[in-house]
Amino acid sequence: MAQRTVVEEAPAARPRAAGLTDSLRRLASRTPIHIALIVLIILWSVPTFALLVSSFREPGDIATSGWWNALTDWNFTTANYEKVLDQNGMGRAFFNSILITVPATALVILIAAFAAYAFAWMEFPGRNWLFLFFVALLVVPLQMTLIPVLKLYASTTIHTDVPFIGGNLWGTKSYTGIWLAHAAYGLPFAIYLLRNFFGSLPRDLFESAYLDGASDLRVFFRIVLPLSMPAIAALAIFQFLWTWNDLLVALVLLQDTNLGPMTLKISSLVTSFGTQYQLLTAAAFISMALPLFIFFALQRYFVQGILAGSVKG
Amino acid sequence: MIGRKWWVPWLWLMPAMALLSIYLIYPTLDTIRRSFFDERSRDWVGLDNYRTIIENPNPLINDTHSALLNNLIWIPVFTGVTVALGFIFALLASRVRYEAIAKSAIFMPMAISFVAASVIWRFMYEINPDIGTVNAVVTELGEKPVAWLQNTESPQYWLLETGPKQDIGPIQTNNLALILVGVWMWVGFAMVVLSAGLKGISTEILEAARVDGANEWQILWRIILPIVSPTIMVVATTLVILALKLFDLVFVMTGGRFDTDVVATLFYKQLFVQQNDGLGAALAVVLLVAVVPIMVISIRRFQFQEETR
Numbered sequence: 001m002a003q004r005t006v007v008e009e010a011p012a013a014r015p016r017a018a019g020l021t022d023s024l025r026r027l028a029s030r031t032p033i034h035i036a037l038i039v040l041i042i043l044w045s046v047p048t049f050a051l052l053v054s055s056f057r058e059p060g061d062i063a064t065s066g067w068w069n070a071l072t073d074w075n076f077t078t079a080n081y082e083k084v085l086d087q088n089g090m091g092r093a094f095f096n097s098i099l100i101t102v103p104a105t106a107l108v109i110l111i112a113a114f115a116a117y118a119f120a121w122m123e124f125p126g127r128n129w130l131f132l133f134f135v136a137l138l139v140v141p142l143q144m145t146l147i148p149v150l151k152l153y154a155s156t157t158i159h160t161d162v163p164f165i166g167g168n169l170w171g172t173k174s175y176t177g178i179w180l181a182h183a184a185y186g187l188p189f190a191i192y193l194l195r196n197f198f199g200s201l202p203r204d205l206f207e208s209a210y211l212d213g214a215s216d217l218r219v220f221f222r223i224v225l226p227l228s229m230p231a232i233a234a235l236a237i238f239q240f241l242w243t244w245n246d247l248l249v250a251l252v253l254l255q256d257t258n259l260g261p262m263t264l265k266i267s268s269l270v271t272s273f274g275t276q277y278q279l280l281t282a283a284a285f286i287s288m289a290l291p292l293f294i295f296f297a298l299q300r301y302f303v304q305g306i307l308a309g310s311v312k313g
Numbered sequence: 314m315i316g317r318k319w320w321v322p323w324l325w326l327m328p329a330m331a332l333l334s335i336y337l338i339y340p341t342l343d344t345i346r347r348s349f350f351d352e353r354s355r356d357w358v359g360l361d362n363y364r365t366i367i368e369n370p371n372p373l374i375n376d377t378h379s380a381l382l383n384n385l386i387w388i389p390v391f392t393g394v395t396v397a398l399g400f401i402f403a404l405l406a407s408r409v410r411y412e413a414i415a416k417s418a419i420f421m422p423m424a425i426s427f428v429a430a431s432v433i434w435r436f437m438y439e440i441n442p443d444i445g446t447v448n449a450v451v452t453e454l455g456e457k458p459v460a461w462l463q464n465t466e467s468p469q470y471w472l473l474e475t476g477p478k479q480d481i482g483p484i485q486t487n488n489l490a491l492i493l494v495g496v497w498m499w500v501g502f503a504m505v506v507l508s509a510g511l512k513g514i515s516t517e518i519l520e521a522a523r524v525d526g527a528n529e530w531q532i533l534w535r536i537i538l539p540i541v542s543p544t545i546m547v548v549a550t551t552l553v554i555l556a557l558k559l560f561d562l563v564f565v566m567t568g569g570r571f572d573t574d575v576v577a578t579l580f581y582k583q584l585f586v587q588q589n590d591g592l593g594a595a596l597a598v599v600l601l602v603a604v605v606p607i608m609v610i611s612i613r614r615f616q617f618q619e620e621t622r
Contacts (some may be wrong), residue, residue: 245426
């Protein structure tokens, strides 16, 4: 009997605006959730916030008082940033990071898109096995590959200087070497992501284009790439962040401190100025600025990429 | 396209195949070969490098046992805590109106590098309570400040009886301090993926359970968890691989000092400090062997997905 009244009353009560007691009761039952969530959000944000605040404080203040004092006692400066950009070479390292990341990202997208098109829309013997093999390469630890690649670079170095961007033409002191390495390490994930997206495009589209006599290249550039922009955007963001945030590949394969990206520079600053937080905080924030901007501006694609990529594990 | 020449697909695949062969396939085989050779990759030494890893003859210079054990601690603790917290975040966030903002705040550390995160947390863990936030809280609570990254009360010594005798503590706190940084960075990933899994649960099932008199706790354990468990597996696999390959965080935060080395940082030391390519290669092979089961599981699951598509 009681069961029945609940079932009968519920639909009638719902469309009406909730009364004051109702909303109060709901508020009370939700309060623990709000408190837990807000505490967690604050806990998660404090470390980054502490870094940001500290990077703008006077060196003397950082060394003697906690960053929380700056909230009540305003005294900020941009001197740390000027110093770390000029004297500690973070300015050059910022450009190096861009010089490394942008071509490596473009390269991986183009090469992976070619391969993904073949996997998705061409028939050839062993197609599924080869694709599976590529996906399996996804979990190979980078460490497996570094010694042989390093030896290969060292033995095939081309010592010609490259104008403008610096470094050798090829080898352990070259940008070409690190571009290709990053592109190769990003390929398994990129091919996987793009092949699945290309494969989900409607078949009719391709058949009518082929019937009209369109070549593969034309279909690829005129149909596949424009329609796949969401997937390509997600991939570009991922590849960009991976390359930008990488330390290990640069540490091993780029044996010239002048060419090194920001991660390399910061890591050596930590070794030499471990407790000079006015330098470290400013340097870290310079390296975080672009990823954070991309993250907040393009979060939608970022999340899509994670969801598309993590289906495979 | 009908009437495509047989070699056309291979032409499209060629750049990718060339890069993968040079940078992943050939080096993997070559590293396996090198693991059976001496430190300059000249003389065949059989299984000596692997024997060194197992017997740990030089615990003061390269403590292989400590590194292996640390990876073994990282994998369950990092994965477990990250998945659990990510799940709790996803559940909590789905019940409030400011879901997007809450998720952004938790998710944000994923965008930054391990290197930047290391600087952030070295600052948080600083021993001086006037500078380090964590120790400021600790002293506020009336305790003495802790050297979070240096505490060597390590489980290695009583588990393995190697290395110098020291005061023995039950937990190596500096490892936990490092793992916490990893959790801070990756909870957002677990949250986003799990939250997408939660969104996929139809409200009808939940309503039906409530009408049948199930309480929220039963709904969580009997309905929600079983439905999202495949998603949890996916997240966990990704995190396990991450914990296996882990390098940057340990390298920048402690440089492997105070018994925090993991296999990947020890590998780097063999390569550039000890100049022992053979042992370095053997350590890399250990990592590869560890990911093979994960690789097999992933391929099985992928084939299953393809068949059921």
